[in-house]
Amino acid sequence: MSRQNPNFRDAVVESVTFLDSTAPPRWKGRVQLPGEHRPIDILIFNLQGEFQAVPALCPHEGCDLTHCPLFNENILVCPAHSRRIDLKISELRVKELDGQFLVSLNTTSLFETAENRTEITSGSEGLETVLQLREEIDKLRLATLKQEKQIRVITQSMDAMLCESEQQKLKLKEKVHQQQALSRFVDRVMDTIDDLLVVIDTEGRILRLNTAVERELGLTEAELLGTGIDELLTPLEQQHLAGQLPGLPWPIRSVLLETIRLNGYYAGEHELLGKNRDNAKSIYWLKSSLLHSEQGKLEGAVVTALNITELKNRETQLQLSAKVFENSSEAIFITDPQGTIMEVNAAFCSITGYERSEVLGRNPRILKSKLHDKPFYKRLWRSLLDEGGWKGEIWDRRKNGEFCPMLLSINAVADKLGQLTHYVAISTDISQQKQTERELKQLAYYDVLTSLPNRSLFKNRFEHEICLAERNNTRLALFFLDLDHFKNVNDTLGHWAGDCLLQITSTRIQSCLRKTDTVARMGGDEFTIILPGLTGITDATELARKLIDAMTKPVQIKDHTVFVGVSIGIAIFPDDGNDFYTLTKHADTAMYAAKAKGRGLFQYYEEGMNEAAHQRLLLENALRLAIEREEFQLYYQPKADSNLSRITGAEALIRWRRPGFGIIPPDRFIAIAEETALIIPLGKWILKTACLQAKVWVNQLPGFRLAINLSPLQLLADDFIVVLDRILAETDTKPEWIELEVTEGLIMLDIVKATERLHQIRERGIHVAMDDFGTGYSSLSYLQKLPIHTLKIDRSFIMAYTNDPASSEAAFIKTIVSFGQVLNMTVVAEGVETESQLALLQSYGCDEIQGYYLSPPLPADEFQRRWIDHGVVE
Structure with missing residues (x-):
């Protein structure tokens, strides 16, 4: 508006109060109008950075608008008769200057209503007053009719609502009855189930259970409701389930529920703890799945448990029997009454050389060695039919055709009615025992480590060669060999290295000998050789040199390279003696003489060496x-x-x-x-x-x-x-x-x-x-x-x-x-x-x-x- 308009002028707003408890906040103050005896109250609003003002009293009936809310950011509604006052078209224009509000007033139209009211109150003619009163009464009557109409509409609506509420109440009551009936039906169904059934909430607490739980665990419903499902598991099983869970961002209140939640489903074997937790625990097969509402919200889980203790015991017995059958060192095969093979164990396949698929459905006669005559098999079957069993030693044939001595036991198996159902045969391979008997005989004559003849066999052969030399008028040489530095190898690398060295030595010695020569290990690192059929000592000298050359070569023992030598003493029959003991002693004496000269040498026995050996013994002491x-x-x-x-x-x-x-x-x-x-x-x-x-x-x-x-x-x-x-x-x-x-x-x-x-x-x-x-x-x-x-x-x-x-x-x-x-x-x-x-x-x-x-x-x-x-x- 133009400030030159004569109808406008500025007035200072006085007694300004800021009302921050109203929505939105506003200012309330007073303005003195020109020509009026008293000021009027106004309300000032800040609308998007512009100040707007309206009278604080409704122009219609003077209702106070101070605390009225503001609708649509610019509309005030009178609480008395719902009159709408738009701030944006208000005639009052407000500006702020130096901390004061100034109002631009339109003197011609702003307070027209107030002037009319003044004329009414100050008029002198009664007729106008009566007419005005009638007009007011008509307005009041119309307002009353309007309110009555609204009351009737509200009453009708409330009646309809009450009626609908009663109907809903009846429906709800009927639904509750149905739910209760369904719940009782579910309870009856749950109680008829032999398996244990438990319903848990989202915290793992037991909400519902059937009577099988009380019957199996010995705990009442009152004792179980509200307790955690994990308390029925052993601490070890709880720890095992917890160890399988990943890191979760929320506290774990039930490891079983979290396991179900993680997989959506869970099944496994568990022991459940009953009232008497010290007694033997039963084993149950737990199956569980999550429980959701119709809206998909998680409500808990349903857990069922089947007592499988007896099944586990039977399974254990069957597994034990199967292990005994499969892991038995004896060959076991089972046949039907007609002798058809129905099953064999691993030992059977290992001993006979047949695969399982090769013998199933066939007759045991495939093992026949044909080393037994027909009367042998007739006696076997007669014993089976008359006595229900047979036991004895039998020769079988392996798949590769090799004969195998077996200790066989056959027994007939009958059912409850006494009818023959199977034959069970258990056979033990005794070829090892027979081999052991042969080895025991060999151990008496051969060295275990080198497989060379031992002292006993060497003595027998030496005495036999002496007899042949006497008969043929020939000589023979007895070599006594002792390894140089063997003790160093044995003490530093260990006995295993010493054993390897002895085996390599025996091989090298044999490579230097003729087929008619005999080498034996007398014990420790001492070896003896019989060199028969000598006419002179040239052959003995050549052999001694060959042996020394062979033994001076380096020896590789795993990662170790060692150098040893050999000292050799030689005694000649009949020059140095006529019997085993004398010649052995003299060869041993010559060997020590070779060592005394520096080792890696050979020495023939000479007179006087015994005295030197004696002196050496004295020197050692x-x-x-x-x-x-x-x-x-x-x-x-x-x-x-x-x-x-x-x-x-x-x-x-x-x-x-x-x-x-x-x-x-x-x-x-x-x-x-x-x-x-x-x-x-x-x-x-x-x-x-x-x-x-x-x-x-x-x-x-x-x-x-x-x-x-x-x-x-x-x-x-x-x-x-x-x-x-x-x-x-x-x-x-x-x-x-x-x-x-x-x-x-x-x-x-x-x-x-x-x-x-x-x-x-x-x-x-x-x-x-x-x-x-x-x-x-x-x-x-x-x-x-x-x-x-x-x-x-x-x-x-x-x-x-x-x-x-x-x-x-x-x-x-x-x-x-x-x-x-x-x-x-x-x-x-x-x-x-x-x-x-x-x-x-x-x-x-x-x-x-x-x-x-x-x-x-x-x-x-x-x-x-x-x-x-x-x-x-x-």
Whole structure:
């Protein structure tokens, strides 16, 4: 509107109150109209950002509109006569200015109704008043008629509703009766069912059950209703069901219900707990499915349980019978009264060689061996028909035609009426028993491990060959063989390795013999050979050499490569004896003589050898006492650099101070100590004594290192590393002060295990030296992998040098020195005794020397004065 219109002007709204409890919120205030004595109340609304105002009193009858709701966002309805007031066409225009509401007033039309009311109240003529009253009365009458009409309509509607309600009530009552009747019918049906029937809700609680539940479990309906269905299951079964459930985002109140819910259906065997839970539990077959309403809402589940305890017992008995039938070691077959095979077990098929399908429907005569005559079978059938059974030994034929001795038992089976229904035959294969009888006879004459003749059979054959030699005027040779280093293999790798070695040895020995020769195992690692029909000893010598060559070849035992040899003693009939015992004794004596010469040799028996064997036995016994009494002493031989500028260390060497015999060198007793395993306690003494001495000399001569020799038994013993650590700790010896020497032959006894031990030694900081290098069988590929610090050239190569730098001996020494330099090892030459030997080694760049050129082995006190106190080479 234009503010220039004379009919409009602005008025300030006073006493403004914000009403936030109404819907929607609004403002109520007062406006003073021009020409009026009192202000009027107005309501102000905010409609989409524009302010609209209407009078707070209905223009028709003055009803208060303050709290009336707003319909369709802009319509006020008078609660008295439903008059509609549209805010959007209101004549009042409101604006907000400086926190105040201003109203633009239309003075000509806004309050026309109020003016009319004023004229009515202030008019002086009664006629107009009467007419106006009549008009009002007519309006009231019309309104009353309208209300009466509405009341009649409402009354009629209520009557119709009450009538319909009564009808619905009757229908509902009838439906309830039907439901109750159906429920009673369902109860009767449920109670007639022998199976247990339980209805549970969505929480797994029991809602309904039949009388079979009370009868089977001994629990009343009152005790079960409302309890969880899981309480009828054993804790173990609850745990089993819970373990099969996946992770669920809601709490599990019933594992059985969740199992049903997860699969939609469930069936399984379970034990149900009754009132007396300590008694034997019955087994039930549970079947269950979910229960839904007509709208598809889950209401719970229905669970039925069938008592299958008796069926399970029968099933168990049948399974047991079936297992007995199927797993029996005896062959079982069942026939009908006519002898037709109806069933066989696995043992039958295994023993006879027939498949089950090949014998069903056939007659047992397919097993006939034809080794029995007709009277035998007549007696068998007569016993079956007259006595109902037969038992005895019978020869059958397998499918492959092989004969098989069987112990057979046949019994007739009758039904309750005594009528014959089946024959059951049980047969036991006794071929193994008969084979065992043959083997027992063989065990008396043959070695179990190698299958060679044993001592008893060898004796019989030897005595027989002696008789033939006497008759034919010929000679025969008795070989006595003993493996070298067998004890090392047996002790380090185990008895299984020793057994394998003996079997390989027996094979190699047999490959060297003629068909007329006999080899036997006497026990342990000792073998004997009979070589008959000799006219001289040439054949015996050739065989001995062939045997030694065969046995020096490496032996592969699984992952282990070992080297052994053989020592052979030979006795000749009749030169060295006329009977088994004498010749065996003499061959054994010759064998020990061969070992004493260095092993890997053969020796014929000679007069005087018995005395040597006796002396060896005395020496062995004396050695045992010497270890107990500690009759040993360590000597020390110095090592120096090849320029002779300083002493680098020494080698500890054992000596035996035997009372009454003086000092005995190691080559007289070390071999016996190794054969008898006395080297183990002796080696511990040597190691501990040398460590104590090294500690003394290192403190006086820094960089000094003491070398100690190790035997095969000592290094390869299972507890060697433990013993080594203990001695180092007890003597307070630092590992770098010690150097342990091993030989090529020791390593090649068991390359894998020896390499492992050497790595363990080196990991502790102890130096490792290979002694006697060049005399063994080691390959360069193995040596590159070994944790070796030092190579010691064997003294035999140094002593073979004849002062000729162009000789093959010099070239061999140069090769070893070069090899050590390539592998970054320290090279030590043993046995250096002359100036020319030293000069050759210096020219090749050998690192250190050891030998009589420097000094012989010395006792500790002399070594102290000669080398430690001076500390230089003179």
